[in-house]
Amino acid sequence: MLVLARRTNESIMIGDDIEIVVIDIKGDQVKLGIKAPKKVTVHRKEIFDEIKQENIAAISTPFKPDTLRDLSDFFKKK
Amino acid sequence: MLEKRGASLTMTINTKQFGSIDIDESEIISFPDGLFGFESLKKFTLIEEPDSPMMWLQSCSESDLAFVILRVVDFMKEYDLSISQSDLESVGTEDPSELDVFAIVTIPLENPSEMTANLMGPVIINMKDKKGRQVISLCDKYKTKHRVLDELQAKTGA
Numbered sequence: 081m082l083v084l085a086r087r088t089n090e091s092i093m094i095g096d097d098i099e100i101v102v103i104d105i106k107g108d109q110v111k112l113g114i115k116a117p118k119k120v121t122v123h124r125k126e127i128f129d130e131i132k133q134e135n136i137a138a139i140s141t142p143f144k145p146d147t148l149r150d151l152s153d154f155f156k157k158k
Numbered sequence: 159m160l161e162k163r164g165a166s167l168t169m170t171i172n173t174k175q176f177g178s179i180d181i182d183e184s185e186i187i188s189f190p191d192g193l194f195g196f197e198s199l200k201k202f203t204l205i206e207e208p209d210s211p212m213m214w215l216q217s218c219s220e221s222d223l224a225f226v227i228l229r230v231v232d233f234m235k236e237y238d239l240s241i242s243q244s245d246l247e248s249v250g251t252e253d254p255s256e257l258d259v260f261a262i263v264t265i266p267l268e269n270p271s272e273m274t275a276n277l278m279g280p281v282i283i284n285m286k287d288k289k290g291r292q293v294i295s296l297c298d299k300y301k302t303k304h305r306v307l308d309e310l311q312a313k314t315g316a
Contacts, residue, residue: 119244123294131279131294132195134302138225138264138276145175147270148226152210154271154307155232 172221175214176205186218187283190248193292194279199223202290204283215260215281227260228275233306235313237277238297245293249284257282262292263306274303 084092091101097117104111114122167183185203192199201218204227211232217223230237239254246252259282261275277300283290 119242119247121242121244121294127278127294128194130302131276131292134264134276134279135193135195135225135262135292138262139223141265141267143265143267143270147265148175148207148210148212151265151270151273152207152212154310155211 169218171203171216171218173205173214173216174222174224175207175216179205181218184288187288187290189290189292191291193225193281196223212263213260215262226263226265227281228263228306230259230261230275230277230280233275233310233313235309237280239280239282240295240297241280241282241293242296245282245291249282249289249291250287251284256284256286258285261304264303271307273306275306275309276302277304278302 086092086102088102088105091099093099098120099115101113101115102110103113116122168180169183169186170178170180172178181203187202187204189200189202191197196217199217199220202215203218205214205216205224207213211228213227213229215225215227237259239257239259241254243252246254246257249257251257259280261277261280263273263275265273278295279292279302280295281290281292
């Protein structure tokens with residue numbers, strides 16, 4: 081991993097069109113500004129981890145074969 | 159195993175719920191980036207649960223890896239598909255209305271009716287091009303666990 085020291089208002093470039101600016105530093109929190117082309121998606125890493133955990137939870141439950149049939153009844157028009 | 163039978167290619171896959179089944183090559187949906195946590199799984203097929211809106215997103219290579227999914231329109235009054243342009247482009251469209259949108263369902267063993275849907279990471283599929291992707295909703299209100307029966311109740315107004 082590349083490690084760079086930066087001060088407030090300094091930035092780094094990733095490739096030639098993504099810029100990450102250190103906007104503010106307070107205690108253990110850093111506020112970052114990200115300038116990137118619209119096609120580049122930016123998310124907090126926790127979001128990725130949360131979805132990954134939920135995917136794992138979804139396939140981990142060994143529910144009984146009848147379960148889906150029972151659950152399907154809830155969708156039938158009353 | 160891909161086998162040519164007549165004009166179309168048929169593949170036998172082992173499924174979690176239905177044992178070994180034959181599917182047509184045209185029923186294979188490619189997920190170039192896999193799913194979160196399952197990046198190596200690139201090919202899935204959709205298997206409908208008989209007489210039910212519930213479906214299986216079954217991996218074509220790993221029989222145990224099958225997710226129960228629901229179309230969001232089948233249990234939600236409305237779902238705001240707010241996703242990035244690059245996510246749209248990655249399934250080969252710029253028009254969200256061309257997509258089928260699904261949520262992966264988690265069913266608790268002890269109390270199945272408490273099943274939840276992951277609306278933060280919906281699965282979008284372009285059925286025309288057979289291309290799918292799990293995406294991240296840009297809408298803060300969607301979390302990984304929404305009680306399906308609550309949403310269904312809101313939808314049917316019961």
